[in-house]
Amino acid sequence: MHGKMAPMTTIDLPAVPAAPASGDAGCCGPAGSPVGADEAGDLARTFKALADPARVQLLSIVATADGGEACVCDLTEPVGLAQPTVSHHLKILVDAGLLSREQRGRWAYYSLVPAALAQMADSLVGLADADGARR
Amino acid sequence: MHGKMAPMTTIDLPAVPAAPASGDAGCCGPAGSPVGADEAGDLARTFKALADPARVQLLSIVATADGGEACVCDLTEPVGLAQPTVSHHLKILVDAGLLSREQRGRWAYYSLVPAALAQMADSLVGLADADGARR
DNA sequence: CCGACGCATCGACGAGCGTCGATGCCTGAC
DNA sequence: GTCAGGCATCGACGCTCGTCGATGCGTCGG
Numbered sequence: 001m002h003g004k005m006a007p008m009t010t011i012d013l014p015a016v017p018a019a020p021a022s023g024d025a026g027c028c029g030p031a032g033s034p035v036g037a038d039e040a041g042d043l044a045r046t047f048k049a050l051a052d053p054a055r056v057q058l059l060s061i062v063a064t065a066d067g068g069e070a071c072v073c074d075l076t077e078p079v080g081l082a083q084p085t086v087s088h089h090l091k092i093l094v095d096a097g098l099l100s101r102e103q104r105g106r107w108a109y110y111s112l113v114p115a116a117l118a119q120m121a122d123s124l125v126g127l128a129d130a131d132g133a134r135r
Numbered sequence: 136m137h138g139k140m141a142p143m144t145t146i147d148l149p150a151v152p153a154a155p156a157s158g159d160a161g162c163c164g165p166a167g168s169p170v171g172a173d174e175a176g177d178l179a180r181t182f183k184a185l186a187d188p189a190r191v192q193l194l195s196i197v198a199t200a201d202g203g204e205a206c207v208c209d210l211t212e213p214v215g216l217a218q219p220t221v222s223h224h225l226k227i228l229v230d231a232g233l234l235s236r237e238q239r240g241r242w243a244y245y246s247l248v249p250a251a252l253a254q255m256a257d258s259l260v261g262l263a264d265a266d267g268a269r270r
Numbered sequence: 271c272c273g274a275c276g277c278a279t280c281g282a283c284g285a286g287c288g289t290c291g292a293t294g295c296c297t298g299a300c
Numbered sequence: 301g302t303c304a305g306g307c308a309t310c311g312a313c314g315c316t317c318g319t320c321g322a323t324g325c326g327t328c329g330g
Binding site: 033034035037040041043044047048050051052053054055056057059060061062063064065068078079080111112114117118120121122124125127128130131 | 168169172176179182183188189190191192194195197198199200203214246249252255256257259260265
């Protein structure tokens with residue numbers, strides 16, 4: 001009996017889940033295979049990076065920023081958080097593979113990683129398809 | 136100053152974010168508009184429902200289950216959690232609008248809400264597009 | 271060379287979340 | 301009516317997370 005497993009997921013942020021996350025998506029089979037525990041862990045890790053209003057807002061601001069990139073100083077005011085907090089959130093997003101960091105001079109520019117977002121979206125539609133296709 | 140806002144998001148689970156969550160997606164404009172704070176909050180609330188391996192696994196199991204639905208008794212073993220814990224996670228998913236609950240007899244059947252998943256996916260690609268379109 | 275600036279890291283605090291056992295409610299069987 | 305079964309709720313326990321002020325490191329301007 002699994003006596004008291006890890007109380008939480010102990011997020012380790014191993015970048016984005018890999019590629020074929022939705023292994024239960026398009027293929028056939030009677031009912032597909034319900035993603036393994038490890039796969040679910042990877043997916044949840046990346047979702048956890050998006051599970052905060054500040055991070056969603058940061059992602060959006062960077063995405064709509066001119067040039068596709070923004071430095072920390074430009075992100076502090078819109079989200080209404082202190083600079084260390086913003087740096088903290090940005091690190092989480094970078095570790096999750098959703099943002100990329102590039103230091104130019106004494107400014108750190110963050111830019112979006114569209115492939116990572118697209119992959120998350122694929123995992124979601126894969127889940128929905130697994131349901132709709134067989135139902 | 137914003138002196139010490141809510142230390143966490145105080146998730147209230149208002150169902151799925153609404154419809155046009157990705158307001159910064161397809162439209163035009165020089166740089167789009169970076170989702171409001173309220174919008175980011177709704178999005179983050181729904182993502183938070185997916186930010187746990189057990190919940191991702193539950194969603195996947197229900198999606199691939201025969202008939203598109205499953206009762207709690209069928210979900211307890213695969214995730215390796217106690218029954219109260221599974222009920223707790225299921226409630227979170229239902230409140231987030233990702234699952235729907237239907238009580239038949241003394242069994243409670245949970246089924247997927249594909250539209251909610253698709254909407255989340257749209258929000259993600261909307262963010263990616265906002266970046267790719269202008270870059 | 272030195273001060274100013276941008277940013278990351280550290281340490282600490284409080285709130286939220288995941289987990290479980292125990293308990294209660296409702297349904298169906300006898 | 302009574303008993304058994306499925307599920308939700310409650311209360312409690314740690315761990316995790318978000319937040320900040322203070323501090324340190326590296327870079328540019330004078």
